Amino acid sequence: xxxxxxxxxxxxLKTGQSMTLQCAQDMNHNSMYWYRQDxxxxxxxxxxxxxxGTTDKGxxxxxxxxxxxxxxxxxxxxxxxxxxxxSVYFCAxxxxxxxxxxxxxxxxxxxxxxx
Amino acid sequence: KNExxxxxxxxxxxxxxxxxxxxxxxVGISALHWLQQHPGGGIVSLFMLSSGKKKHGRLIATINIxxxxxxxxxxxxxxxxxxxxxxxxxxxxxxxxxxxxxxxxxxxxP
Numbered sequence: 316x317x318x319x320x321x322x323x324x325x326x327x328l329k330t331g332q333s334m335t336l337q338c339a340q341d342m343n344h345n346s347m348y349w350y351r352q353d354x355x356x357x358x359x360x361x362x363x364x365x366x367x368g369t370t371d372k373g374x375x376x377x378x379x380x381x382x383x384x385x386x387x388x389x390x391x392x393x394x395x396x397x398x399x400x401x402s403v404y405f406c407a408x409x410x411x412x413x414x415x416x417x418x419x420x421x422x423x424x425x426x427x428x429x430x
Numbered sequence: 431k432n433e434x435x436x437x438x439x440x441x442x443x444x445x446x447x448x449x450x451x452x453x454x455x456x457v458g459i460s461a462l463h464w465l466q467q468h469p470g471g472g473i474v475s476l477f478m479l480s481s482g483k484k485k486h487g488r489l490i491a492t493i494n495i496x497x498x499x500x501x502x503x504x505x506x507x508x509x510x511x512x513x514x515x516x517x518x519x520x521x522x523x524x525x526x527x528x529x530x531x532x533x534x535x536x537x538x539x540p
Contacts, residue, residue, distance in 0.1 A: 348527075357516070357529070357533065358518075358528075374431075405473060418463070418478050420475065426471075
């Protein structure tokens with residue numbers, strides 16, 4: 316089925332370890348996003364990519380890096396994981412960054428625990 | 431940044447009841463999003479509306495741009511409607527990224 320595919324679904328890291336969350340969409344969307352979701356808080360934007368080859372910081376970018384590998388793929392990297400990065404991470408995509416006219420499609424999420 | 435507030439935070443209803451979830455935002459927008467997050471965690475886009483009302487099955491979304499307020503209604507609620515419902519509004523400025531409310535946890539009892 317068409318949509319957004321995220322891997323892995325679950326991950327446990329030790330403090331200081333690194334990892335990359337993968338995201339791919341097959342809807343030919345231009346814009347892609349990484350969010351984190353913490354209890355009691357709304358989804359918060361980490362980074363986004365308005366188009367292939369561009370990336371921009373969102374509300375909570377510290378401790379993360381991203382790569383827009385091609386139009387389909389947008390990865391999120393934690394270079395040195397910290398317990399504060401324990402969260403559920405969602406990748407999403409849309410036709411463009413001007414959100415007013417286009418809906419979002421979300422991946423199924425990655426539950427990350429940093430111990 | 432657009433401040434998005436939802437109410438109530440938690441809602442428990444009996445099967446068949448009419449449900450209303452409210453969303454208010456601080457900055458004028460041209461469209462607002464309603465999303466549903468399943469118990470398993472997946473997020474689905476329900477509505478995107480810029481004026482008036484939209485309906486999909488038993489779900490109805492309304493928006494009043496002047497009052498900066500939107501409501502999501504569920505008619506004849508069913509246990510399978512149990513989920514977190516999230517509203518989101520574009521922020522101001524050139525990026526206009528979505529700001530999400532913290533969600534309303536709906537539980538429908540049989």
